[in-house]
Amino acid sequence: MTLSPADALPVQTKNRLRQAMAQDRFVQFLLLSLAGLVALAVAGLLLTPYDPTEADFLDRLAPPSLSHWFGTDQLGRDIATRILYGSGWSIGLALIVSTAGAVIGTIVGLMAGYVGRWADPLLMRVTDSFFAFPELIAAIAISGIIGPSTNNMVIALVSVSWMKFARLTRTLTLSIGHKDFVVQARLNRLPQWLILWRHILPNLRMSILVLWTSSWSKTILAISGLSFLGFGVQPPQAEWGAMLLDGKPYMQTAPHLMIFPGLAILVTVLAINLTGDQLRDRLQDPT
């Protein structure tokens, strides 16, 4: 046996990604604009003269102007600054939640799909049971009952976000587990973890990445939704949903309190969704 199993491995995913990025103007544009958004947020945070939580009662509910681009809120805080700080909460927390969900779900799915036997039905029934709870309802019940706070919201959201990854990983693992290169690796007596890590996981990477982007954007909506309902990040913090909650009483007199945080959510989620769509179209279709 001179042929190592790694030779048979179709690890073109990386090249495919690079190729797609090099060729595709739209993907480039999307990635650039995502990077641009991040750069803008960082630059804004460094350059803004305002503090996101410090009140300025002389300048309450001011409409958008040159000194306050998006106006000020009921405590005189600059809304643009708060949106920039809020991006850390909304986007960053969502990133943590969806990544944790992806890791847990992938491990469960790999176990179910590869170990098989008793593990598969057991793990899948557990996954099904978790899946039965509509995400938002479960998240409200969990974080409401343990007590509304940022930490509890993260726990609640992670516990309702991993199942999709488990299902996807299991199905893909089942189909890849019978491919020649895996069988050969097994015949070569490679340790199980090495087979999973080197031969199966690399082939799942792209599908998981696509699901992960959609989970990320969904989680952004969930986090700001929960915060808006009062079950997530609590008001003095500049989270986008919490800002909407703050601005709700002033909706008629000062609509800018609500318009801009909402637009921030819309633009972010749209950008992530589009990137995910493009990734999927380009990476999953060829074959």
Added chain:
Amino acid sequence: MNGRNRTSALTGIHGILIKRLGALAVVLFGVSVLTFSLYYLSPGDKALAIAHARYMGEGNAPPEVVQAIREKYALNEPFLTQFKLWVSGYLKGDFGQSLVSGVPVWEIFLPNLRETLALACSALLIGLPLAFFLSLVSLWRPGSLYDRIAVAVASIGAAVPSYWLGLMLILVFAAWLNWLPSFGTGTPAHLILPAATLAVWITASQTRLFRSFLLEASSSPFLEALRLRGVGEKEIFWRHILRHAMVPAITMIGLDLAYLLEGAVIVEVIFARGGIGSLLVGSVMSRDYPIVLFLVMFSAFSYVAINSLIEALQDCLDPRKSLPAPSLRAQRPITTASATDSPDNTTGDR
């Protein structure tokens, strides 16, 4: 002979049914355990919480009362005993009483269910035809400007947070234009804005899915054979493309039905409507455990029930699918499994 018949019967239609029902029972049991552990593991003294909920504003409830509550609800018993008590109540149709008002949960639930159903049905009545129309427009000339507009509408609709959209609609139609009432329930006019908010979400998710199902169906090779046989384009569309696209579409519509409940939560809170969603939020805030547990169980059970119904329906619609399935949902293609609730995830895979 007899024995052989029996084994083959297990793999036949009855076998599938038995296996599915078995899996269903396991999942429902898992759902109950999870729901109850949420309550069991919740922090704080439950007896004290119940006392507070019942005698709101009286400050510290006397210790005898707390002790009596603890004994009445068996709060000191181990998990298994409490769980058995709870499940046997549910099996007998006794869902407990609200801790705050003492009214049976079921009586509080029914009128709220009616409100939510009215909202969900009107949202579906607006959203589904719109989604159908948009996907037809985009199928008419794939890649054209119309197609792109339809896709853009769907993408933006999927990204817009419903709580924000609802508030913006109130701002425009109720506050500025003064055409429609903003909050509350009562007249049909009160239903328009909430239903529209929810419909945007339905339209967004269904348009993209329906579009991709239609596109896929219209590129199937057998259509060429039909065309060569001289079958008219109209007949091809109505009898073949649409029928093919219907099978996956029904799955997704069914899944959306289950998730409508979720969308209803936020819409009901924003528009200050009655309904299951606002009931859930209110009971979570006042720690009215029996209502919370019941609503969580209800949403999970209805999701499972709808899911099983869809599977049965699919089997009837699609003769290719009536093969033995290894697990409850394994027969659905990978991509649908990954897209059970993120509709933007299915367009064009496979």
